[in-house]
Amino acid sequence: MTLKSKSWWRRRLLKLSALGATGMLFTRALSDEKLARLALTPDQTEGPFYPNNNQLDTDMDLTRVQGRQESAKGQVIEVNGRVTDQFGEPVSKAIIDVWQANSLGKYHHERDSRRVQIDENFQGWGTLFTDDAGEYYFKTIKPGAYPADGKWVRPPHIHFKVAKRGYRELTTQMYFSGEELNRKDLLLLELSEQEQKQLIVDFIRDQQTAILSGRFDIVLSKLSDT
Template structure:
């Protein structure tokens, strides 16, 4: 797999052989098999105009009385290392299109109407157990070119001292456009499986999507 270095693959293979030789449980093998989250392009719409409101609720903008259009959801997950250990106080920089498929970016060519009540950008940190959670909307699909429609996705930049900085994209399950997306289909099946969020239980009327992130150490 492209996201795991040759040295790490050799190490995991050796540890896996040891686990089999000494009769460790299958859960040990699952821990060893954790894949680091694949990287992906930042895209052209990373926010360029700073804003005061970058909290974990993207469905409301500070000072606005209205709420964001579209299906409101919760995205939650945990940041761990490749051995499954939680990483605390990780910085997560999150941005996405609104429910109309429009970014809060001055150079977005999409003619869809911008939802002024959608925050569009959040900067949060994982807690002491590596857990994070934010409220947002399912982003709309939008044309990246005349023959390419991007599926709903959320952009992440993740950073923590001592770990490799990661830029990636989270996708949604059961989206028909996932199959034709030029970026996602360039990933292996295993990589796609960790980039597509899992539908979890609801919180009231809010669907919850689980998206876990695995970081590599800076020096291996």
């Protein structure tokens, strides 16, 4: 890990301890909270590995890289879900950036300099769009866990950034149920139990294809002046 990313995690740790930390509720602004019917998806940090490389292939299949014959290593998973606003209305044509580590917990990113193998057949990040019903889908591999700082190990997770004009931009992370590391993750522990449930997804294995499928619904805050 580079000095730069190390210092990012250190700053994060300092901030957490300054907050008094674990179990603390994450507060967020919601001007029209009284009207809200659905709980907004909780925000989480973008982290140090937001993609900064240009790549030709940015589609919804992260298990294949255009021009390469082999598939990414790891357990293939499919993630789908619906993006709505706090009133349950679908948000169509929202842009969703997804990015994640490979199956060994390594980001294809200059800030991740740990000596862990890069998987050149893994796309690393992609850009998705919701359809008219607010639905999205992508195919990828289950990311590996990776060390953050000291004894802190990040559980497998996928980063999401969801944007559409007229809605508050959301940056968050999706987790996998049943992972022991979820219980000790300092970023998950910033959230209430209910908020954690919103980000932790159950995956079901298809008996024929062995692909794991999970649904991650996302609730954005529609801005009141639109």
